[in-house]
Amino acid sequence: MPNASNEHEHTPLLPIGVVTGQTGLTARQIRYYEQNGLIKPARTNGKQRLYSFQDLNRLQEINRLLQDGLNMAGIKKIFQDNGLLPEVDQESAEKRVSETEMRKIFHEELKQAGRFNHGRGKFFNK
Amino acid sequence: MPNASNEHEHTPLLPIGVVTGQTGLTARQIRYYEQNGLIKPARTNGKQRLYSFQDLNRLQEINRLLQDGLNMAGIKKIFQDNGLLPEVDQESAEKRVSETEMRKIFHEELKQAGRFNHGRGKFFNK
DNA sequence: AGTTAATGTCAGAAAACCTAACATCTGATT
DNA sequence: AATCAGATGTTAGGTTTTCTGACATTAACT
Numbered sequence: 001m002p003n004a005s006n007e008h009e010h011t012p013l014l015p016i017g018v019v020t021g022q023t024g025l026t027a028r029q030i031r032y033y034e035q036n037g038l039i040k041p042a043r044t045n046g047k048q049r050l051y052s053f054q055d056l057n058r059l060q061e062i063n064r065l066l067q068d069g070l071n072m073a074g075i076k077k078i079f080q081d082n083g084l085l086p087e088v089d090q091e092s093a094e095k096r097v098s099e100t101e102m103r104k105i106f107h108e109e110l111k112q113a114g115r116f117n118h119g120r121g122k123f124f125n126k
Numbered sequence: 127m128p129n130a131s132n133e134h135e136h137t138p139l140l141p142i143g144v145v146t147g148q149t150g151l152t153a154r155q156i157r158y159y160e161q162n163g164l165i166k167p168a169r170t171n172g173k174q175r176l177y178s179f180q181d182l183n184r185l186q187e188i189n190r191l192l193q194d195g196l197n198m199a200g201i202k203k204i205f206q207d208n209g210l211l212p213e214v215d216q217e218s219a220e221k222r223v224s225e226t227e228m229r230k231i232f233h234e235e236l237k238q239a240g241r242f243n244h245g246r247g248k249f250f251n252k
Numbered sequence: 253a254g255t256t257a258a259t260g261t262c263a264g265a266a267a268a269c270c271t272a273a274c275a276t277c278t279g280a281t282t
Numbered sequence: 283a284a285t286c287a288g289a290t291g292t293t294a295g296g297t298t299t300t301c302t303g304a305c306a307t308t309a310a311c312t
Binding site: 015016017027031046047048049 | 267268269270271
Binding site: 007013015017018053 | 133134139140141143144148170176179248249
């Protein structure tokens with residue numbers, strides 16, 4: 001049986017200020033990645049974002065992929081291929097990828113083949 | 127070698143709102159326990175409290191002890207005996223316990239002997 | 253009845269966060 | 283070179299959350 005995943009991995013606990021501190025990303029970046037469907041943090045009743053450790057790991061991975069030159073669409077594709085995309089509402093889901101983009105993405109994905117999901121999650125390894 | 131303690135056990139991550147949600151305590155209670163030197167959360171630059179998972183565990187234990195009828199002084203004593211009190215500044219440290227209180231505490235502590243530190247930390251077991 | 257410990261409640265201020273808009277930068281395209 | 287688009291910065295105005303400090307309430311004990 002695999003590792004019993006940590007109790008808090010999916011619990012929304014961290015406000016965006018803490019996440020910026022832990023990831024080095026700016027709040028602007030984090031919200032932008034959310035716009036692109038890469039993460040979907042929980043919300044308080046007052047609509048403040050709360051992130052889980054899984055979100056934190058995901059953001060770290062996004063950061064790495066960005067530094068490798070990937071763009072939003074590329075990262076999204078990779079996440080999709082690994083079945084790691086958050087349940088996306090149809091609104092943001094209909095952001096279809098253009099043809100030329102697809103070729104670009106494909107090229108970049110080659111560069112990245114197999115680089116993801118090798119169990120180096122900094123905060124939790126599920 | 128003992129368990130490598132989780133990376134985040136001591137990292138200040140959680141705002142008081144999240145802690146109330148996780149513990150069932152009110153913000154008033156949590157701040158009151160801090161006044162009594164039972165916890166010492168970190169602060170942001172803007173003086174907002176940030177709690178670690180260790181703090182969370184400690185608050186859970188405080189909660190249990192309270193439900194067992196212990197009072198602040200009793201809990202404090204127990205924490206002291208177990209070397210678990212946060213570094214306390216002299217200000218709050220000089221809250222000395224009266225004689226009659228001491229007897230009461232001693233009585234209650236008997237009731238509680240050995241009940242603490244049996245490795246039931248809900249969030250992390252160090 | 254009077255104390256006191258623990259908690260509730262309230263008010264005003266400050267911090268953190270929200271969305272939306274516009275600005276800037278950079279790399280790719282024409 | 284000019285333009286375009288993607289990613290991020292910045293700002294403004296509003297809302298949510300937290301802060302401290304004071305006063306109120308409740309329950310237990312003397």
